[in-house]
Amino acid sequence: MQYNFKEIEAKWQQYWAKNQTFKASNHSDKQKFYVLDMFPYPSGAGLHVGHPLGYIASDIYARFKRHQGFNVLHPQGYDSFGLPAEQYAIQTGQHPAITTKTNIARYREQLDKMGFSFDWSREVRTSDPNYYRWTQWIFIQLFESYYCNDAQQARPIAELEEVFAKEGNANINAVCDEDVVSFSGEDWKNYADKEKQAILLKYRLTYLAETEVNWCPQLGTVLANDEIVNGVSERGGYPVIRKKMKQWSMRISAYAERLLQGLDAIDWTESLKESQRNWIGKSVGAEVEFRVQNSEFRVQVFTTRPDTIFGATFMTLAPEHDLVLKITTPDQKEAVEAYIEKTSKRSERDRMADVKTISGVFTGAYAEHPFTKEPVPIWIGDYVLASYGTGAVMAVPCGDQRDYDFAKHYNIPIKNIFKDIDISENAYAEKDCVIDNSDFLNDLPYKKATKRAIFELEKLGQGKGKTNYRLRDAVFSRQRYWGEPFPVYYKDGMPQMIDEKHLPIQLPEVEKYLPTEEGEPPLGRADVWAWDTEKNEVVSNDLIDEERVFPLELNTMPGWAGSSWYFFRYMEDSIRDEVFASQEALDYWQNVDLYIGGSEHATGHLLYARFWTKFLKDRNLVPIEEPFKKLINQGMILGESAFVYRIKGENRFVSKDLIGEGKVQPIHTDVSFVNLSNELDVEAFKHWRPEFKEAEFLLNENGKYIVGREVEKMSKSKYNVVNPDDICEDFGADTLRMYEMFLGPLEQAKPWNTAGITGVHNFIKKLWKLYHSNDALVVSEEKTSKESLKTLHKTIKKVTEDIENFSFNTSVSTFMICVNELTAQKCTSREVLEPLAVLIAPYAPHIAEELWQKMGHQESISRVAYPKFDEKHLVESNKNYPISFNGKMRFTLDLPLDLSKEEIEKAVMQDERTQKQLEGRTPKKVIVVPGKIVNIVG
Numbered sequence: 001m002q003y004n005f006k007e008i009e010a011k012w013q014q015y016w017a018k019n020q021t022f023k024a025s026n027h028s029d030k031q032k033f034y035v036l037d038m039f040p041y042p043s044g045a046g047l048h049v050g051h052p053l054g055y056i057a058s059d060i061y062a063r064f065k066r067h068q069g070f071n072v073l074h075p076q077g078y079d080s081f082g083l084p085a086e087q088y089a090i091q092t093g094q095h096p097a098i099t100t101k102t103n104i105a106r107y108r109e110q111l112d113k114m115g116f117s118f119d120w121s122r123e124v125r126t127s128d129p130n131y132y133r134w135t136q137w138i139f140i141q142l143f144e145s146y147y148c149n150d151a152q153q154a155r156p157i158a159e160l161e162e163v164f165a166k167e168g169n170a171n172i173n174a175v176c177d178e179d180v181v182s183f184s185g186e187d188w189k190n191y192a193d194k195e196k197q198a199i200l201l202k203y204r205l206t207y208l209a210e211t212e213v214n215w216c217p218q219l220g221t222v223l224a225n226d227e228i229v230n231g232v233s234e235r236g237g238y239p240v241i242r243k244k245m246k247q248w249s250m251r252i253s254a255y256a257e258r259l260l261q262g263l264d265a266i267d268w269t270e271s272l273k274e275s276q277r278n279w280i281g282k283s284v285g286a287e288v289e290f291r292v293q294n295s296e297f298r299v300q301v302f303t304t305r306p307d308t309i310f311g312a313t314f315m316t317l318a319p320e321h322d323l324v325l326k327i328t329t330p331d332q333k334e335a336v337e338a339y340i341e342k343t344s345k346r347s348e349r350d351r352m353a354d355v356k357t358i359s360g361v362f363t364g365a366y367a368e369h370p371f372t373k374e375p376v377p378i379w380i381g382d383y384v385l386a387s388y389g390t391g392a393v394m395a396v397p398c399g400d401q402r403d404y405d406f407a408k409h410y411n412i413p414i415k416n417i418f419k420d421i422d423i424s425e426n427a428y429a430e431k432d433c434v435i436d437n438s439d440f441l442n443d444l445p446y447k448k449a450t451k452r453a454i455f456e457l458e459k460l461g462q463g464k465g466k467t468n469y470r471l472r473d474a475v476f477s478r479q480r481y482w483g484e485p486f487p488v489y490y491k492d493g494m495p496q497m498i499d500e501k502h503l504p505i506q507l508p509e510v511e512k513y514l515p516t517e518e519g520e521p522p523l524g525r526a527d528v529w530a531w532d533t534e535k536n537e538v539v540s541n542d543l544i545d546e547e548r549v550f551p552l553e554l555n556t557m558p559g560w561a562g563s564s565w566y567f568f569r570y571m572e573d574s575i576r577d578e579v580f581a582s583q584e585a586l587d588y589w590q591n592v593d594l595y596i597g598g599s600e601h602a603t604g605h606l607l608y609a610r611f612w613t614k615f616l617k618d619r620n621l622v623p624i625e626e627p628f629k630k631l632i633n634q635g636m637i638l639g640e641s642a643f644v645y646r647i648k649g650e651n652r653f654v655s656k657d658l659i660g661e662g663k664v665q666p667i668h669t670d671v672s673f674v675n676l677s678n679e680l681d682v683e684a685f686k687h688w689r690p691e692f693k694e695a696e697f698l699l700n701e702n703g704k705y706i707v708g709r710e711v712e713k714m715s716k717s718k719y720n721v722v723n724p725d726d727i728c729e730d731f732g733a734d735t736l737r738m739y740e741m742f743l744g745p746l747e748q749a750k751p752w753n754t755a756g757i758t759g760v761h762n763f764i765k766k767l768w769k770l771y772h773s774n775d776a777l778v779v780s781e782e783k784t785s786k787e788s789l790k791t792l793h794k795t796i797k798k799v800t801e802d803i804e805n806f807s808f809n810t811s812v813s814t815f816m817i818c819v820n821e822l823t824a825q826k827c828t829s830r831e832v833l834e835p836l837a838v839l840i841a842p843y844a845p846h847i848a849e850e851l852w853q854k855m856g857h858q859e860s861i862s863r864v865a866y867p868k869f870d871e872k873h874l875v876e877s878n879k880n881y882p883i884s885f886n887g888k889m890r891f892t893l894d895l896p897l898d899l900s901k902e903e904i905e906k907a908v909m910q911d912e913r914t915q916k917q918l919e920g921r922t923p924k925k926v927i928v929v930p931g932k933i934v935n936i937v938g
Helices: 005-019 052-067 083-092 096-113 129-143 157-167 185-190 193-201 252-265 270-280 306-311 330-343 348-353 401-409 446-460 583-589 605-618 682-686 724-730 733-742 754-770 786-804 808-824 830-840 845-854 901-910 912-918
Strands: 032-037 071-073 145-148 153-156 206-216 221-223 241-250 282-292 298-303 314-317 360-368 375-381 392-395 463-469 488-491 494-497 530-532 537-539 549-551 592-597 628-633 637-647 652-654 664-669 696-698 708-713 878-885 888-896 925-929 933-937
Touching: 005 096, 005 733, 005 845, 032 052, 032 583, 052 071, 052 592, 052 733, 052 786, 083 096, 096 724, 129 145, 129 206, 129 494, 129 605, 145 157, 153 157, 153 605, 157 185, 157 193, 193 494, 252 270, 252 282, 252 463, 252 605, 270 605, 282 306, 282 446, 298 306, 298 314, 298 392, 306 446, 314 360, 314 401, 330 360, 330 375, 392 401, 446 463, 488 549, 605 628, 724 733, 733 754, 733 808, 733 845, 754 808, 754 845, 786 808, 786 830, 808 830, 830 845, 878 901, 878 912, 888 901, 888 912, 901 912, 901 925, 901 933, 912 933
Parallel strands: 032 071, 032 592, 314 375, 592 628, 652 696, 878 933
Antiparallel strands: 145 153, 206 221, 206 241, 282 298, 282 360, 282 463, 314 392, 360 375, 488 494, 530 537, 530 549, 637 652, 637 664, 637 708, 878 888, 925 933
16 A cells, blocks of 8 residues: 555544544643743735744644643744835835734645644634734733832732822832932922823833934834844844934833843753843943033943943943033034944944944043042943943043953043953953052952942942843834724823723724834824724724824734734634633643743844733732743754856856866855756756846766755745755655754754655655555554564653654654564564554654554554553563684574573583584683673684
8 A cells, every 4th residue: 555645644634623632621620731932923925944943843742741741732824024024015005914913824724734733623824913003902911010129029000009098109229210319209299291201110020211223224114133134134234323202112121130140940952041141231330420520410420340440441431422512512513423323334243243343433522530539531332332221431441351451542532450360461350459559458358359349439429230131121012004003192282091991993904004104103194093082993094183082093013912912812712802821721720831932032022021921920910930941042043045056247158067167156046046956957046037048058077967066044035945845746745844953953954954854754655554455444453572662662761762852853863773673573463553544644744643543543643642651561572692712702592581501501611513513632720600601612
């Protein structure tokens, strides 16, 4: 019977869909296990073979846990808001909702073909109003909360208002804006409503503020740092500049310490944890105040080395610092403004990475050193970031490499304050360096010197000890159309929340998806985008009267909004409109047991999701602090690009094996034009693009054009994308699944090679053949041999260990060895072949289901108990003894391990090979060590 994978896979995919085989229950006596993939953005290009890698791994594990008797939740959905659909809408005029729906249908078709055990009844789409209603609702909860430092948690803003009314804010220990002024209870009562709202906005966990942002003019939106690569937008490669805009922000910084401490309680890789630790960037030190000479201005700096303050010979401010233009002298104004303009075109990430370029401008202003009272020149330089610390540094050239390089470049004095340290060539600062040349720090150990410096600064009223974090509040506004609308309208310029019972506030229709001619976001083009506070509905802008009808927010939420809580929405087994997730569902599923996705989300999505979860826990909306117990980053499947070689300045292409010393230009070609022997289909290439139609090809002596090959990231732009649909069509989904696992360790990058897939496909055909002979099933009830049981149980042991350790690649090798051994043993026993089918089912579910049914079972194999390893089958009953003569081994003899010394000697002496070696002689001695050796002497 032939292995017809197309029929088998179509049959079982239909069966699983019809019977909802993988639908999870929220009411089960079984132990729960929640397996989740980072859900995909449904792009128009569909999936390539690199995308399913993590899905296959998570599916193997989900199926494995079902076999082990767990109630498994393994859902899937779509992160369906975002820039690509909107860019396509701008180019074509087609509504992003239509594009997104089409792309989702394409993704679903591809995912279904690969046999994933997803519970599609719980599908989530972030662009679905029924879903983003709750994203809007969470935004409102954040707006109605503040962070109490005493309780170390978010609390209702209403509690804050009660305290303000009684006693003002003098005793409030909360996270808030730095410019909050002190007021009494009586003051609060006398404030107008707008003044009260403005004060509360300085405490809220989501707030409006002037923020330094990454602005991309061509995309017309603000970008997060992780959306910028080499100073340009990741999407489209457009220039990005720094500018100030009024934005919604989230006080993730309030959670910095908890986000840091929480890393100790989760099972993530150390490298991933370290990425978050570095991003949070905790530093312990002091905040120091430098007074600008001849002005009322003060420059605050944060330093981890206040003990080095006597080595500060200049100050450097970030070009974006608020004080720069205020303190710059008239003769330096032109140079400073030009430098600020130049720096605005560089992203913070580029500036952080650039350790070689030295650039800055003197402001003309001087500060006063807190202790020596000497003038300290104030410079601006792009190595200082406005978003880190206070956006200013006291520059100590003898103790910091960048300060040293800057000072040398601009001929600024360098003062050595370290005892017995020569800094003539390089900056040098070790924590245990002893300070010299200061008023009160000389010869003190590092820790004591630091404490003493802070003490003296506090006495002056010009400093205090402080713990600082690199983590900045997260900008939460995008000047785009295709995103969640804010549930916000503006009354007298102040933001007002729309009552949750009127959610969702849905996206309006617009004529174009571009910013308006006045620079407003695309929602500024909507004619019906105002809020009627009496009718509680969106109405025409013509009705805005600032009494009953008010303008709505024009920005939309960023891409990370919907992905920061989607894992909770999956917990509902039936979508309920009255809650974002029921208490019953939350209490049962708790959090994600296994989360698999890309490492590129380490400091974006994963940090925001942890932040939102901690906030929701604070407000008693979820029962847990951490959303993802265990997290694995799958590696990347790399593409094997193909190159043709054009002679420079000509429309002629030379075969790779003919390239001499002449100058050629390598050009990517579509890998679909190249066969497994690296031969180019020249005619297909000529018809690919008009400029190649008349090209001339210099072929090798065999009349072939040979392409070059190089392993690169799989990408449409490199034309090296392999479509999983083609693999499923040619080899089957089970082959694709096993081959992707076989490529190498899950967490490592590995190249795709279509030629290698035939080996895995041949293995699956061999597996099929093990169960069949002459077109008939040959599974018998006969007693199993010891050899076959040994093969089975060593496979159970190895594969189980591999799955638990996520070493899926070695499992595939183990299956191959197993099938080879059972084939050689001519094993047909049900006792072996049934558990083998269950064992391989997580990896190759279609063929496993078919074999299971053929062996007489009516139910799906998916929940059959996982085979148990029995060690007794691996205990050796025989020993292959080395038989030596006078210490030299001549042959081996297989004997039972339970023989006595006498029985072993008798068996050896009776062997004809022994007689041949002795040639009739009687040995002087026979040495027998049971279970080890036999040595015949004499």
